[in-house]
Amino acid sequence: MVDQDPNVSRETPVGGHPVDGQPFADTPIAMAAERASQVLTPGGAGQLPKPPQTRIMTVANQKGGVGKTTTTVNLAAGLALRGLRVLVIDLDPQGNASTALGIDHRAQDIASVYELLLGEVTLKEAIQESPSQQGLFCVPATLDLAGAEIELVSLVARENRLRNALADDVLAEFQIDYVFIDCPPSLGLLTVNAMVAAREVLIPIQCEYYALEGVGQLLRNIELVQAHLNRDLHVSTILLTMYDGRTKLADQVAEEVRRHFGDKVLSTIIPRSVKVSEAPGYGMTIIEYDPGSRGAMSYLDAARELALRASEGAPA
Numbered sequence: 001m002v003d004q005d006p007n008v009s010r011e012t013p014v015g016g017h018p019v020d021g022q023p024f025a026d027t028p029i030a031m032a033a034e035r036a037s038q039v040l041t042p043g044g045a046g047q048l049p050k051p052p053q054t055r056i057m058t059v060a061n062q063k064g065g066v067g068k069t070t071t072t073v074n075l076a077a078g079l080a081l082r083g084l085r086v087l088v089i090d091l092d093p094q095g096n097a098s099t100a101l102g103i104d105h106r107a108q109d110i111a112s113v114y115e116l117l118l119g120e121v122t123l124k125e126a127i128q129e130s131p132s133q134q135g136l137f138c139v140p141a142t143l144d145l146a147g148a149e150i151e152l153v154s155l156v157a158r159e160n161r162l163r164n165a166l167a168d169d170v171l172a173e174f175q176i177d178y179v180f181i182d183c184p185p186s187l188g189l190l191t192v193n194a195m196v197a198a199r200e201v202l203i204p205i206q207c208e209y210y211a212l213e214g215v216g217q218l219l220r221n222i223e224l225v226q227a228h229l230n231r232d233l234h235v236s237t238i239l240l241t242m243y244d245g246r247t248k249l250a251d252q253v254a255e256e257v258r259r260h261f262g263d264k265v266l267s268t269i270i271p272r273s274v275k276v277s278e279a280p281g282y283g284m285t286i287i288e289y290d291p292g293s294r295g296a297m298s299y300l301d302a303a304r305e306l307a308l309r310a311s312e313g314a315p316a
Contacts, residue, residue, distance in 0.1 A: 047083040048307040054171050055310060056179040057237070058198040061205070063214040064185035067241040068092075070276060070286075071204045072182040073100040074296075077285040078303030080136035084177040087127065089113060089162070090141035091190050093148075097182040098140035100280040101130040105140035114144040117152065117161045117193070123170045132288050137174065149189045158189060159229055163197040187221050195225045200236040205257055207243040207250040207269070212257070237309075238265040239302060242272045268302040271295060 059072045069092065076086040090097040090105070090113060098105040105112065115121040116139060123139070130136040152158045166179070180202075181194040195201065201222060205211050219235070226233050238261045244250045258265050270276075271294050279289035286296045 048079065048304060049310070050084060050177050051307070051310040054176055054179060055200060056166070056181070056198045057200045057202050058181045058183060058191075058194040059202045059204065060183045060191060060194065060218060061203050061215070062185055062187050062191075062218050063210075066206045067204045067270065068185070069096045069100065069182050070280070071202070071239055071241060071270070071299075072180045073097050073280075073285050074276075074287060074299035075303050075306065076101075076136060076178070076180050077133055077287045078300045079178055079307060080130075080133050081287060081300070082303065082307075083135075084307065085135045085137070085175050086178045086180065087137045087139070087171070087174070087176045089139045089179065089181045089194075091145070091162075091194055092141055092182055092184045093143060093146040094184075095141040095143070095145075096280060098138055099283055100285055101136065101138045102132045102283045103128055103130065103138050103140045105142050110140065110142060112142040112144065113139045114142055114148050116165045117148055118155075119161070119165070123165055123167050124173070127170075127174065132284060137176070145190075152189050152193075159192050159196050162193040163230075166197055187218065192221075192225065192229075195222065195233055196230045198230075199232045200234060202237040202239065203235060204239050204241045205253075206241050207253045209249060209253075211253045212260075235261075235264060237306065239268075239270065240265065241270040243269045244272045266302055266305050268298060268305050270298045270302065 059068050061068055072088060076088050080086045088097055088101060095105045104110075111121045111126040113126065116123065116126045126139045127137050128140060130138055152161060155161065157164070162181075171179070179198075181198060183191045183194050203215065203218065205215065222233060222235060238257060240254050240257060243254065254269065273286075273293065273295035275290045275293045276286045276295040279286045282289055286293065286299060290296055
């Protein structure tokens with residue numbers, strides 16, 4: 001009897017193929033590992049074109065649980081991974097976007113978006129670079145932001161606080177290509193500030209029952225902001241999230257959203273994924289947490305589509 005080499009698996013021939021004859025690259029784990037390697041290799045994902053000017057986008061939907069923060073941080077990470085410089089402004093008092101980007105927003109005496117809105121710090125003082133991704137920046141949120149709406153009521157030009165704080169010279173100094181503003185799930189003064197500061201609105205809509213509930217009210221509020229505060233504001237992008245291909249309902253919702261919003265809807269759809277939900281708990285985006293997963297690849301595709309639309313001229 002010939003002794004078996006301990007370095008060779010009993011289930012794997014010396015040729016490097018499993019017993020059933022399928023190469024390792026055809027297994028789901030191997031394919032995910034190969035995708036992850038391509039994504040994380042410098043230059044492997046390819047460079048994306050820079051927009052003609054800094055794109056300031058508010059990610060808004062008054063309905064909770066639709067993936068606003070997840071969409072914000074993962075689109076930002078996807079763009080930064082492919083050579084663009086991105087700033088995320090966390091306007092949600094929960095600070096989930098700050099957490100996902102690895103920013104310690106619970107530290108004492110941190111310069112946050114709360115102080116920025118009150119004019120106590122400048123944008124340059126409040127910006128922090130994410131430790132996980134070069135070219136990805138964040139203005140974090142702290143629990144102090146929960147009381148900001150009450151404090152803003154008595155201030156002069158309360159709806160313009162964020163727009164006035166986004167100094168063009170600072171954005172130019174940091175060479176920011178995209179600014180994403182993550183809004184709370186409400187239509188209060190913080191969300192109004194985000195809409196006044198932005199030129200575009202990105203609306204994530206989940207592929208579930210009642211998906212369009214509340215979107216009508218959001219659109220009416222956007223029209224009010226257009227009429228009175230920011231004439232340049234428009235809905236430029238709709239992203240379908242939490243898609244479950246096993247249900248007919250998901251296809252029906254996607255079809256209804258595309259029929260209503262037309263070419264504003266990105267062709268990329270974000271699937272429902274446990275990995276996407278797990279990533280923020282580790283202080284990571286899905287692209288850092290599991291770069292070979294379907295969720296990561298979908299957000300990379302969505303980021304690519306968003307950037308290419310900018311270079312080709314986004315739909316009005």
